Amino acid sequence: MRRRTFTKLLGAAAATAALGRLRLARADEPFKAGFIYVGPVADFGWSHQHDLGRQAAQRALGDKVKTTYVESVKEGPDAERVIRELAVAGNGIIFTTSFGFMNPTIKVARQFPKTKFEHCTGYKRAENVATYNIRFYEGRYVQGVIAGRMSKSGIVGYIGSVPIPEVIMGMNSFIRGMRTVNPNGKIKIVWINGWYDPGKESDAAKALIDQGADIIAQHTDSAAPLQVAEQRGVHGFGQASDMIKFAPKAQLTSSVDHWDEYYTQRIQAAMEGSWKTEDVWGGFKAGMLHMAPWTNMPDDVAQAAQSAEDGIKDGSIVIFKGPINDQSGKVKVPAGTELPDADILGMNWLAEGIEGTLPQ
């Protein structure tokens, strides 16, 4: 067979296969929901928690729903291809779980107006694209309160990923919580300019501990910093999931992402036809953020942590309520005013008490 003929036949076969997957859902078929993760489910962090949410939704909705996921999808052109494949495969709702999936999601959503899309941590919406996120910074405030009480040196070592508003608001919230207990508390930052590199995260933790930090906080995805904290006999906070197994004596608590109810509700809404585009930014009150059990701390600290969490939940504690100054002492939030969500989302300055720079 000549090569050209072979290639043509191959192309025809591929096209047929692709077409074959584009099926119209029949009434008796389960509703399909697709998930795209930026990392592996086995990362024991960000993507792991999303998958737990997916599994919970699958259990809650049983036979009526069929969920599938694709993991380790890199942000960029690959993402667009995968999102489109999920849409073509007949998924009625697709969840894209990383900021970098924003533009591909919008693009594919335009071409599949009947499919619903939900983009996590983004800000672009459309009639069939909703956005959702967790107020992780609420958890950081509680961590800060704990750190203020537990730190003897008054220095917290914070391992930063990339200097984007989500990370910055977490740091600012942390120092706010810490300074309600210790007005001289400090945060030292080391940026690893990435979300995941266990080796580098471990080195960053060592560097911070060597420079006087006795509490380690992180916005990166592996359990390596907590491991170092355990080895060095200091304390730290887990990230995205409960990391107590890696640091039985070092972990104080963990910010745990909780997507179960959210995913169940949204898939159900899409199934029943009541789905509408919206922007959900839930924290403690919405039940989307949990704190892992308070461990390795005296009872009064645990109580203080619980009060902080309860205060945020019932609204008596407003984290970004002025006066708040930035590192240079300039007033960023005047006394008595509360920073609106839009300004929190665009936060690009570090609060007083944080040592370290933000690239301009």
Add this chain to the structure above:
Amino acid sequence: MSGVGWIVPVILSVISASTPLLLAATGELVAEKSGVLNLGIEGMMLVGAIVGFAVTLSTGSAILGIAAAGAAGAGLALVFSVLILLLLANQVAAGLALTIFGTGLSALIGKGFVGAAVPQLPKLDLPLLSDLPFLGPVLFHQDGLVYASFLLVAGVAWFLHHTHAGLALRAVGDSHDAAHAIGYPVVAIRFAAALFGGFTSGLAGAYMSLAYTPMWAENMTAGRGWIALALVVFSTWRPARLLLGAYLFGGISILQLYVQGLGLPIPSQFLSMLPYLATVLVLVLISQDRMRIRLNAPACLGRPFLAAG
């Protein structure tokens, strides 16, 4: 951070950051000296990491784990060698395929091991040396793989330049046709060199998952295999320079983290770039003498060997 109290922790961190690079690059240097270009270091490291971790977790013996990791790396290198030495596949393509394969295979094996923990590789003290005032705790209170990395570099340097077998290996790498004409078994030597490269890459992976951060996480080497590959070229295929390169890169990688902690107004992205910049800079400086580079580069690197006649 006060006085000189921080020097020892920094040096310790530098040693642990540089060791995986040194281990993997040493084996690759031997392979490349024989003419085999193995781009699959990252894949072999990852497979070594998960196998080492899994065996250590299951048997409780770190030594078994390390041995298994080396064997796993060599096993992957065996697949690669069959492809390029017997089937004469393109070495670059096969190496890249090996990386992708190793990454996926390690993730597959590792699925059941996420969230598990093993005790960190114990530090071994040497009888008199560990009691030396400054060098004692710094150089002679390390785990077995760190000592192994130094011994390997020294051993490879001696082997390549002071033994007949090393001469044969270099001859194969410089001119496989001439070596074949003399009667050296070219394919067998390249096989052995490639397997050695795989073995040390496996050891480097085991270091990552047993000593550096005692856990398994997908893709935990995060590109170190590629850095090791670049270090081999940086070293102009000389083991002493390899030691320098690995420690230069590892050292600056660690120092930039400490500098960040000091709170100086230097952008962190620039500091992250520094190890690569420094390596390139030093490479430019030591490459002034182009003749010496040509003398050391294996002329038949990456070229398939077909016995003529």
